[in-house]
Amino acid sequence: MNTQGTISRFMEKYFLHFNAATIVDAAKAYSLQLGKGSKMMVTLAGAMSTAELGKIFAEAIRRDKVHIISCTGANLEEDIMNLVAHNSYERIPNYRDLTPEQEWQLLERGLNRVTDTCIPEEEAFRRLQKHVFRIWKEADQKGERLFPHEFMYRLLLSGELEKYYEIDVRDSWMWEAAKANLPMVVPGWEDSTMGNIFTSYVMKGELKASTVKSGIEYMHYLADWYIANSKNGIGFFQIGGGIAGDFPICVVPMLYQDLERTDVPFWSYFCQISDSTTSFGSYSGAVPNEKITWGKLGVETPKFVIESDATIVAPLVFAYLLNM
Known part of the structure; x- marks a missing residue:
């Protein structure tokens, strides 16, 4: 009996060549x-949370298809923003045609544009700010130090935001990750909106910079996790490029080249959804075999590059895994 769902069967029948x-x-x-x-x-770059990948990614987390996440600070916060302010988002289908004056008008209305979607300043950023500041301040006063994602987990699990929910909470991948206390790394968190806001409080003397753990500590945390979980291999599914992928993949050569651990296996699977071009010299556009020369992947590691739009491809891959 074929247990595959409609989407999976469709893909098997018609997705036969090329990408x-x-x-x-x-x-x-x-x-x-x-x-x-x-x-x-799974690594999340770009604006996957604003693209509402959480609708299917949350289910992948619930169904144990994801065991650790690396994401940008933007993806970390924007999934929660969508959870509490979805009804105030505005879609701009003709975004390619906007003049500078029209872009300025969006700014004056408090709408920050991400391609075809505008995130509302007051309902999203500022609504979240007052609650997360309380979490930061309490930790700061107690001398606690947490990672950026741990602060967000604490905020979600506190129940403070429930009164604001504007979508089904089961469509929030951050909610599912928080419930599962899923391991996570958030490299370069400082360049996110919440990272910027935290910095402003540090500059005003209201918080200590050390209250949020650093990127070095994230790498250490990831290294410990990798060693503890690599018995049967660890795969790497990279959505987009950038620091969300570049940071965690380096843990393997760091462990065996720099720490001189001889018992560390290469990543056991690699797939990247990318639109980067190899000839431009970008790391995100590099073919997987280049990663062999850096000690990240082995000769036998299954390697895939899907040169397409991640907002189309990632849901299809997760749907296939979930037998949808």
Whole structure:
């Protein structure tokens, strides 16, 4: 009996060549990794939270298809912003046609544009700010030090935001991650909106910079997690490029080249959804084999690159894994 869902069967029948075939191949290999007991890291770059990837990513977390996440500070906060301010978001279908004057008008209305979607300043950023500041301040006064994602987990689990929810909480991947206390790394958190806001409080003398743990501590945390969970391999599913992927993939060569751990395996699977061009010299555009030369992937590591739009491809891969 075929237990596949409609989307999975559609992909099997029609996704037969080029990027389409690679989507199916990568999804099957991801499933095989899970079947042999491997863990899987998913990295989120770009504006995946604002693109509402949480609608399916949350289900992937619930169904144990994801075991650790690396994301930008923007993705960390924007999923929660969508949870509490969704009804005030505005979509701009003709965003390519906007003049500088029209962009300025959006700013004056308190609308920060991300491609075709505007995030409302007051309902999203400022609504979240007053609550997260309380969490930061309490930790600061107690001498506690937490990672950026741990502060957000604490905020979500406190129940303070429930009165603001404007979408089904099950569509929030951060809510599911918080409930599961899912391991996470958030490299470069300082350049996010909440990172900027935290910095302003430090500059005003209201918080200590050391209250939020650093990127070095994130790498140490990730290294410990990798060592403890690598018995059956750890896969790497990279959505987009940038620091969300560049930071965590380096943990392997750091461990065996710099720490001189001889028992550390390479990443056991690699897939990247990317639109970067290799010839431009970008790390995000590099073909997976280049990562062999840096000691991140092995010769036998299953490797996939899907050159397409992550907002289209990632939901399809997760749908395949979930037998939708």
